[in-house]
Amino acid sequence: MLKFFGKHALFMVVTLAAVSFLVFAMNEFSPGDVARKELGAYATQEQVELLNKRLGLDRPVAVRYVEYIGKLMTGDLGYSQRYKVPVSGIIFDRLKNTAFLAAISFALIVPLSMLLGVAAGMREGSLFDRGITIFATLAASVPEFAMGVFLASIFVVWLKVLPGTATLLPDAAGWSIPAQLVLPVAVIVLYDMGYVVSMIRASMVEVMQRPYIRTAVLKGMSFPRVILRHAVRNAMINPVTVIMLQINYLIAGVVVVETVFAYPGFGRMMLEAALFKDIALIEAGALVAVFVCVSTQILGDLAYMALDPRIRA
Amino acid sequence: MTLQTTIDRVVPASPPRRGAVRGMLRQIARITENVPAMVGFAIVAFWVLAALFAPVIAPFPPNANNMSALAYPYPSTTYWLGTDHLGRDILSRILWGARTVLTVAPIAVLGAAAIGSLLGLMAGYYRGWIDGLISRVGDIILSFPVIILYMIILAKFGSSGLNIIVVIAVTKAPIIARIVRGITLELRERDYVMAAKMRGESALYIMFCEILPNARGPLIVDFCLRLGYTTIIIGVLGFLGIGLPPPDPDWGGMVKDTYGMMLVWPHMSLFPCAAVSSLVIGFNLLAIGLREISLRD
Numbered sequence: 001m002l003k004f005f006g007k008h009a010l011f012m013v014v015t016l017a018a019v020s021f022l023v024f025a026m027n028e029f030s031p032g033d034v035a036r037k038e039l040g041a042y043a044t045q046e047q048v049e050l051l052n053k054r055l056g057l058d059r060p061v062a063v064r065y066v067e068y069i070g071k072l073m074t075g076d077l078g079y080s081q082r083y084k085v086p087v088s089g090i091i092f093d094r095l096k097n098t099a100f101l102a103a104i105s106f107a108l109i110v111p112l113s114m115l116l117g118v119a120a121g122m123r124e125g126s127l128f129d130r131g132i133t134i135f136a137t138l139a140a141s142v143p144e145f146a147m148g149v150f151l152a153s154i155f156v157v158w159l160k161v162l163p164g165t166a167t168l169l170p171d172a173a174g175w176s177i178p179a180q181l182v183l184p185v186a187v188i189v190l191y192d193m194g195y196v197v198s199m200i201r202a203s204m205v206e207v208m209q210r211p212y213i214r215t216a217v218l219k220g221m222s223f224p225r226v227i228l229r230h231a232v233r234n235a236m237i238n239p240v241t242v243i244m245l246q247i248n249y250l251i252a253g254v255v256v257v258e259t260v261f262a263y264p265g266f267g268r269m270m271l272e273a274a275l276f277k278d279i280a281l282i283e284a285g286a287l288v289a290v291f292v293c294v295s296t297q298i299l300g301d302l303a304y305m306a307l308d309p310r311i312r313a
Numbered sequence: 314m315t316l317q318t319t320i321d322r323v324v325p326a327s328p329p330r331r332g333a334v335r336g337m338l339r340q341i342a343r344i345t346e347n348v349p350a351m352v353g354f355a356i357v358a359f360w361v362l363a364a365l366f367a368p369v370i371a372p373f374p375p376n377a378n379n380m381s382a383l384a385y386p387y388p389s390t391t392y393w394l395g396t397d398h399l400g401r402d403i404l405s406r407i408l409w410g411a412r413t414v415l416t417v418a419p420i421a422v423l424g425a426a427a428i429g430s431l432l433g434l435m436a437g438y439y440r441g442w443i444d445g446l447i448s449r450v451g452d453i454i455l456s457f458p459v460i461i462l463y464m465i466i467l468a469k470f471g472s473s474g475l476n477i478i479v480v481i482a483v484t485k486a487p488i489i490a491r492i493v494r495g496i497t498l499e500l501r502e503r504d505y506v507m508a509a510k511m512r513g514e515s516a517l518y519i520m521f522c523e524i525l526p527n528a529r530g531p532l533i534v535d536f537c538l539r540l541g542y543t544t545i546i547i548g549v550l551g552f553l554g555i556g557l558p559p560p561d562p563d564w565g566g567m568v569k570d571t572y573g574m575m576l577v578w579p580h581m582s583l584f585p586c587a588a589v590s591s592l593v594i595g596f597n598l599l600a601i602g603l604r605e606i607s608l609r610d
Contacts (some may be wrong), residue, residue, distance in 0.1 A: 015453050026469055137601065141594040143545045145552040145568055146586035152572075153579045164575065253460055256549055260572070267460070271553055274464035282465055293456045 008301070012294040016287060020072075023286045024065050027279045038081070072287075078280030082273055087284045090269065095251075095288065097168065098258070098265035102250035104181065105188040110243060112189070113196040118235065120197070121204025122227055132197065140194030147187045148260035155183065166261040184261045188254060192246055199242045204235040237307050244300030248293045343606050350602020353537075356595030360588075364411040371405035375562045386578055394584050398571055403581065406562035407588050413563050414592070417474055418543040422536060424482030429489025430532070434520040436490065437497025444494070451487030459484050463550060472555050481543055492535060496528040530607045534600050541596035548589045564589040 036048055052058050056067075071078070077087035120132035142150070156164040166180035207213065208231060216226045255267025262268075266285070273281040344350050363370070372393070382392060382400040389395070394403040432451075436444040466480050500506060501524065509519050550556035551565020559566060564585045571581035 011452075015456055018453055019457065023465060026465070137597055138594060141541065141597045142590040143548045143552075143565075143586075143593065145549065145565065145572075146590045149568060149572055149575070149582045149586045152575060153583055157576055157579050248458060251458075253458060255460055255464075256552065259553060270461055270464055271555075275554070277469075286461060286465060289458050289461050290456065293458060297456065 004301070004305075008294075008298045012291075012298070015294055016290055019290045020069070020283070020287055021065060023283050024068060025061055027282065068283075077284040080273070080278055080281045082276040082278035082281060087280050091266075091281070091284055091288060094264060094266045094269040097263070098251055098254065098267065101181070101184060101188070101254065101258075101263065101265060102247065105185050105192070105250055106247065108185065108189050109193050109196060109246065113193050113200055113243075114232075114236075116193075117197045117200025117239075118204050118227070118232055121201040121235065122208060122231065124205045124208065129201075132201065136194045136197040136201070138194070139190045140198070142191070144187055144191050144256040145260055147191055148183070148257060151183055151186060152260075164261070166263045168264060180261075184257050184263055187257050187260070188250070192249065196239070196243060196246065199239045200235065203238045204231065207231050207235040210234075233307065237304065240303045240307060241300040244296050244303060247296040247299075251289070251292045343609075344602070347602040347606055349598045350606065353595045353598030353600070353602055356591055357599060360411045360592050360595065361415060363408050364415045367405075367408040367412050371402075371408045373402040373405045375406045375409040376401065376560050387580060395578075395580050397567065397581050398574060398578070403567075403584050406567060407564070407585060410562040410564045410567065410585070410588070411592075413474075413557060413561065414544055414547050414589075417477060417547055417557070418540055421478040421481035422485070422539045422543055424478060425485035425539065426489055426532065426536060428482060428486040430493050430525060432486065433490035433493025434497055434524060437494040438501055438516065438520055438524070440498075447490065448494070451490055454484060454487050457484075459546075460549070463546075464553075464555060472550070472558055474557055477547065477550060477556065481546060485539060485543075489532070489535065489539075492531060493525075493528060496531065497524055500524045500527055534604045534607065537596050537600035537603060541593045541600065544589065544593050544596065 036043070039047055039051060049058075056064070075088065077091065079085075080087050080090055083090050116132050116136075120129040123129055152164050155162040162182055163175035163180050164183070166184050168177060168180065213226060213231060216230050217223070221229075251266065253267070254265065255271055257263065258265040258268040259271065266288075270282070270285045270289075272278075273285060344354075378400040379396065380400045382396040383398075386392075386396045386398075386400070392402050392404070394407070397403055397406065432447050436447040462484060463480055466476070470476055497520075506519060506523055509523050514523075547556060547563070548565035548568075551563040551567075552569045554566075554569055556565055557563045567585040568582045571578065575582055
């Protein structure tokens with residue numbers, strides 16, 4: 001167990017170091033960028049160089065990188081030029097909003113996919129199985145922005161029962177926050193579920209062909225009991241890592257849904273930072289994103305060990 | 314796995330292979346029997362033809378705007394799918410947009426396949442520290458949320474077709490490398506690889522002429538899946554405004570420009586959305602069908 005955490009902690013540190021250095025070097029290799037951005041297009045070259053010197057940007061990248069890491073350690077993430085506030089002031093607020101959206105979606109994706117995937121996989125080739133396979137393929141094939149447009153044109157434009165934006169603010173039309181969340185959550189759940197359902201189904205189909213399932217059936221065990229006691233637990237071993245990786249997608253990948261529905265989340269903040277070239281915010285956001293990703297990988301491995309006693313070290 | 318499992322189970326085992334031409338004919342015959350593969354193929358073929366003949370069949374130039382069409386921008390006899398917010402013909406823009414996506418996506422995926430196959434072959438064939446290095450670096454690239462990576466890189470270097478191709482090739486290569494590595498590890502122990510070694514063939518010859526051709530099955534299936542994902546990514550980048558630069562038509566970009574006007578003119582975003590969704594569905598069905606066929610062997 002100690003070895004497990006040691007190995008993963010090391011991988012996390014190496015990944016964070018590599019990513020932070022790459023992002024830092026890429027954005028700050030040409031130091032003129034920051035000062036030029038601050039002073040505007042009409043500043044003279046002397047003014048830019050003066051500000052570079054004052055900000056200490058004329059020193060080598062390696063020196064500035066070490067200094068940057070030192071600042072990170074004390075919790076100073078820099079100053080966002082796009083939002084004109086310290087990065088720590090905005091990033092955690094947006095992360096909280098995205099985590100909220102992600103948590104609701106995750107709470108729906110996991111039980112629904114397990115239910116549909118197991119039900120489809122336990123009778124391979126049945127009508128229900130084919131229906132689920134077609135549904136999963138279609139759901140995973142439609143890009144999120146297209147799904148957003150399709151759902152919005154039905155429920156917002158045509159039926160007029162839901163709002164088209166989810167700003168989390170009480171809006172003029174009087175839509176409540178739960179009503180605002182319905183469409184973003186629906187798009188995320190449909191898109192992501194298509195993928196997870198097919199994974200669980202494939203794993204279930206494989207397990208149902210194993211000899212121990214046949215033995216359990218032949219010894220007279222009831223079918224529901226065979227499914228619940230023997231099949232499901234074994235069928236969940238492989239998909240559980242995939243399911244944990246969805247957290248990754250839910251935190252960092254929902255930028256499209258956040259953009260479609262004007263949701264004040266982490267992904268949209270990163271997009272605005274990238275379009276505005278807000279370097280401090282991009283760097284901090286990249287680190288947060290990688291931290292979330294590696295953490296979910298570790299969680300996935302832990303869940304894997306809990307389900308499969310053979311790999312407990 | 315399949316929509317057709319019941320039928321598959323009844324189909325008798327195929328006779329042993331005689332000659333390359335007959336083998337190929339049998340392969341083609343088997344693909345035509347598979348429903349998902351044929352539906353997928355038909356959809357993809359439709360868009361490929363649309364892309365090839367866009368200059369001939371598109372009724373208007375893709376960027377020609379006719380402001381007076383905005384009086385009635387809905388589908389009509391002149392503009393079959395209506396016009397967009399600048400009075401440009403949506404049908405023509407969708408046909409030309411097929412050209413964009415069907416150029417960028419295959420080149421990007423081919424690039425990823427080339428880099429990934431090379432790295433995967435090396436990792437699986439040499440093993441040891443080369444494998445360790447390639448696999449670890451791949452893990453680091455894969456642990457990064459792709460879309461955030463695109464944003465960082467495209468914000469720094471600007472958006473162009475070439476940048477999109479490079480970014481997709483680099484981020485998708487580790488996945489392909491992982492698949493090829495797994496197959497190589499298994500194939501390197503085979504007799505024909507041993508025989509080639511005894512003949513004194515070079516490592517490069519063995520990797521590319523002995524191992525790679527035998528790994529083609531899973532690679533072709535993955536290629537189709539990857540094309541679908543890449544079509545989604547290109548659409549998403551266009552939608553986020555960091556894709557191919559305007560004004561040339563790009564399905565994602567068409568949606569980005571018009572989805573704000575959905576309450577008034579929903580058709581402007583619905584048609585490009587339908588186009589991109591159908592192409593991805595085509596690629597995915599093709600992949601599902603090909604996988605079914607290869608599993609039956």
